[in-house]
Amino acid sequence: MTIWRQSLFIAWKDLRTEFRTRQNFLTTLFFAFLVILIFNFAFDPGSVAARESTPAILWVAFLFAGMLSLGQAFTREKEDDCLLGLLMTPVERGVIYNGKFLANLLFILVMEVCILPVFIIFFNVSFHGMFALFLGIILLVDIGFVAIGTLFAAMVVSMRTREVMLPVLLFPVAVPVVIAGVKATTGVLQGLDVSVYANWLKLLGGFDLIFLAVCYYVFKYVVEEN
């Protein structure tokens, strides 16, 4: 149980820092809003093409904004050698990973919940009474995306080219999550039966479990101070 308490402590520290400034949160939120807005111009509003690409637009906005916030997660630790202090705390490296993962996940989830009303209004979507399931899909996609994203963010933070390297590393690996998220969301928005896209939910669940476990174990290799 102590591992969980320690993880929550680190997550709490991050979230409290973020809450005090709110700078990162507001810019990320605004960025997601802009992505949705720009896609509205790219497609003829109300056209069939726009309606069919709604899930894709939603996920592009969520994941691009998510990537931005992941990039910030460790940059702050770099200032004044905070990371060194964090590494000197008497906890396992995996606990630091858990804490960072939880903080990033919560951050992205809150951001998405805030942007969702805008999305619903702009694209006039209906959830066919499956809003809870839709939130479940968001959670499954985010867990997988943040699991690998936290690992890679820790990796690129010490690099000069970190702004470019994070998407270069993250997006190819995240391809299955993107496809599954878009497909499952399409299912919900079209009011299809769950059995039609249950495969995608299983794939997301599998992805989440595999990479949470792997990233937890290999995290110690990416934060060592050399």
Place this chain on the structure above:
Amino acid sequence: MPEAAGRRTGGIPLLTVVVLLALVAALYMVFIYAPRERIMGEVQRIFYFHVASAWLGMLAFLVVFIGSILYLWKGRLIYDRIAACSGEIGVVFTTIVLTTGPIWAKSVWGVWWTWDPRLTSALVMWIMYVAYLVLRASLPESRKKLQFSAVYAIVAFLDVPIVFFSIRWWRRGMHPSDMTIDPQMIHALIVACIAFTLLYLLLLRVRLDVQRQQDRLDQIRRTILERE
């Protein structure tokens, strides 16, 4: 990294001769022994090197994965070098797959590119390993670089089957899943695969030698700089 210094280029001339013979044999099998395909015609002969390259790419990436795990586990430089060199060869051969694929597709399906599952999977895999090489290139030589690239290689390789399945469900494919094929064609394919596997071993061997000399040179440079 004192273990960088090492053995001479033993075995390379012999292996080169073997690879040359195997490649000539493969060319004979592909262009003369194997029959002409009834519907697609001569262009179908691209199949043998296309599939052999795909096999080689997968083999090379498997070696990257194993080398990376061994490096994190044992911490020996040579495992990292094997992974890095194999990654380069894998990217080259996946590039060949992605080049021969469209050439073949253009004359058979009438389009250069389709978002066919296997083609798309190969493309995503190619991008992941290009990212692996970019990551290596953008870090200065250090333990950190070796560990980061090993971690990325492990995550990427575990992702390959998931990518493959997700893309397969995403799109129904144009690649034939079960085809009846002439036994002579299978013989040609097997010979091509064996020849390419030998070629892989040779390329890896030569590339590791170059790397070893590079490491030795770096070591000498460092020693000189320390003395001055």
